[in-house]
Amino acid sequence: MCSVMMEEHHPLIYTELPDHRLANVTTIRSSKSDYHRPQPYHLHRLHQPHLQVQRVHSPQPQLGLELRVPSALDAYHHLQHQHHYHHLLQQQQHQQAHQQLLLRQQQQQQQVEDEAEQEQTHVTCLYPEILALIFSYLDVSGKGRAAQVCTAWRDAAYQKSVWRGVEAKLHLRRSNPSLFQSLVWRGIKRVQVLSLKKSLREVVVGVPALTSLNLSGIYNVTDVGLSHAFVTDLPTLTELNLSLCKQLTDTAVGRIAQHVKNLETLRLEGCSNITNTGLLLIAWGLKRLRRLDLRSCWLVSDQGIAHLSGLNPETADGNLELEYLGLQDCQRLSDEALRHMSTGLKKLKSVNLSFCVGICDAGLRHLARMPQLESINLRACEYITDTGVSYLAEGGAKLSQLDVSFCDKITDSALQHISQSLYGLRSLSLSACPVTDDGIKRIARMLADLDTLNIGQCRHLTDAGLHTVAETCKNLKYIDLYGCTGISRAAMESLMKMPKLATINLGLGHVAVR
Numbered sequence: 001m002c003s004v005m006m007e008e009h010h011p012l013i014y015t016e017l018p019d020h021r022l023a024n025v026t027t028i029r030s031s032k033s034d035y036h037r038p039q040p041y042h043l044h045r046l047h048q049p050h051l052q053v054q055r056v057h058s059p060q061p062q063l064g065l066e067l068r069v070p071s072a073l074d075a076y077h078h079l080q081h082q083h084h085y086h087h088l089l090q091q092q093q094h095q096q097a098h099q100q101l102l103l104r105q106q107q108q109q110q111q112v113e114d115e116a117e118q119e120q121t122h123v124t125c126l127y128p129e130i131l132a133l134i135f136s137y138l139d140v141s142g143k144g145r146a147a148q149v150c151t152a153w154r155d156a157a158y159q160k161s162v163w164r165g166v167e168a169k170l171h172l173r174r175s176n177p178s179l180f181q182s183l184v185w186r187g188i189k190r191v192q193v194l195s196l197k198k199s200l201r202e203v204v205v206g207v208p209a210l211t212s213l214n215l216s217g218i219y220n221v222t223d224v225g226l227s228h229a230f231v232t233d234l235p236t237l238t239e240l241n242l243s244l245c246k247q248l249t250d251t252a253v254g255r256i257a258q259h260v261k262n263l264e265t266l267r268l269e270g271c272s273n274i275t276n277t278g279l280l281l282i283a284w285g286l287k288r289l290r291r292l293d294l295r296s297c298w299l300v301s302d303q304g305i306a307h308l309s310g311l312n313p314e315t316a317d318g319n320l321e322l323e324y325l326g327l328q329d330c331q332r333l334s335d336e337a338l339r340h341m342s343t344g345l346k347k348l349k350s351v352n353l354s355f356c357v358g359i360c361d362a363g364l365r366h367l368a369r370m371p372q373l374e375s376i377n378l379r380a381c382e383y384i385t386d387t388g389v390s391y392l393a394e395g396g397a398k399l400s401q402l403d404v405s406f407c408d409k410i411t412d413s414a415l416q417h418i419s420q421s422l423y424g425l426r427s428l429s430l431s432a433c434p435v436t437d438d439g440i441k442r443i444a445r446m447l448a449d450l451d452t453l454n455i456g457q458c459r460h461l462t463d464a465g466l467h468t469v470a471e472t473c474k475n476l477k478y479i480d481l482y483g484c485t486g487i488s489r490a491a492m493e494s495l496m497k498m499p500k501l502a503t504i505n506l507g508l509g510h511v512a513v514r
């Protein structure tokens with residue numbers, strides 16, 4: 001117990017101190033009496049200075065100071081309020097901590113899900129079939145690099161679907177059986193021989209399902225070597241390129257016609273020893289042939305075209321399935337050859353007669369009677385004039401491509417015939433023809449589907465013609481202006497505004513518009 005000293009004028013003393021003898025009571029001592037009133041002390045056992053005596057001041061002067069003693073109930077309510085506030089604060093802190101914990105758990109769960117999703121969508125997790133589909137779009141070197149990444153990629157890269165359509169380019173300088181085994185394993189059926197020192201038969205035997213064989217430029221290929229290679233039938237071979245194999249003759253052609261009967265494409269460009277007899281053998285044996293290129297076969301004449309057209313039924317039925325016939329630079333052909341074509345080759349869609357100096361206007365009258373014909377190349381046929389073009393136009397030919405470049409007798413009159421009848425033209429080549437702005441304007445206004453226009457070295461053209469082209473040829477994608485000296489920068493700028501134009505050829509290089 002502790003006593004508190006007070007001044008004389010203060011009648012009442014308040015104290016609340018715990019005593020070791022009265023651990024559970026509070027003592028209130030008054031100066032006027034010695035009465036002691038114990039109270040429960042169940043809240044705190046320590047001195048509480050915050051429970052101060054509240055003094056009530058009276059407006060009138062009094063003899064003594066009146067003190068109001070707070071009851072234990074007031075103290076209890078105050079402590080209860082403090083306890084409630086503390087409890088709410090703790091509850092709020094717990095809620096915040098719980099929310100932070102939930103947020104961290106959600107973030108961790110999202111991270112786990114993201115990682116799982118990344119693992120599921122990663123390229124290494126794709127099925128082999130999907131990998132093979134992706135690898136099929138790579139070039140040959142890319143396919144090889146993909147096969148070196150891992151075992152799964154190697155297995156996928158060596159699936160046959162990945163190598164479909166790929167042409168293997170080989171240097172056959174020595175015998176290499178493992179090379180052909182690798183080609184068979186990958187399913188490669190197209191082979192181009194870049195150099196040959198061994199027997200050609202190794203290729204034919206090593207790749208039994210061969211579909212395409214390219215021997216172009218192999219000068220040491222002879223009739224004997226080819227005959228040794230084609231000993232048995234090759235039913236899968238459909239494409240054969242013998243361009244510039246200058247030692248080959250009609251004998252080699254006969255062996256091909258005998259053992260490669262399913263051939264659809266045969267290229268003999270530059271095989272200058274091939275004659276009409278070779279064409280007779282082709283007409284006899286290659287009934288499924290669709291594309292035949294005889295460029296610069298100078299010994300081929302009108303009679304050979306008659307064989308192909310099936311006009312000699314006692315010897316051959318002809319190659320009536322032909323869709324393309326390349327006769328570029330066959331100097332011995334005349335208008336009679338075109339008559340044979342129009343009679344027998346009813347499925348012919350494209351013919352190349354460029355540099356055939358024996359072709360004249362009369363021959364084009366025969367071509368005009370071939371409604372299935374879509375493309376005619378008369379480049380540098382020096383005897384073709386406006387009259388021949390009028391035959392094509394008046395005959396109702398449904399041409400989409402026409403090339404009369406370097407035909408120096410083609411003028412604006414020919415362009416007038418074209419603009420009045422050949423509405424389906426998409427590609428027109430007039431390079432080095434003496435045409436003017438008037439002819440080009442007619443073409444531009446009437447040929448709405450035109451997407452390719454070659455007018456290089458047309459020195460009479462000016463800005464007027466090109467402005468019309470820019471305004472009306474909305475589908476134009478390519479234009480050749482090489483050597484057009486009468487065109488200014490303003491005309492070029494107008495062309496650059498064309499909606500679909502992609503390329504302008506100025507000779508020094510192609511200008512990409514967009």
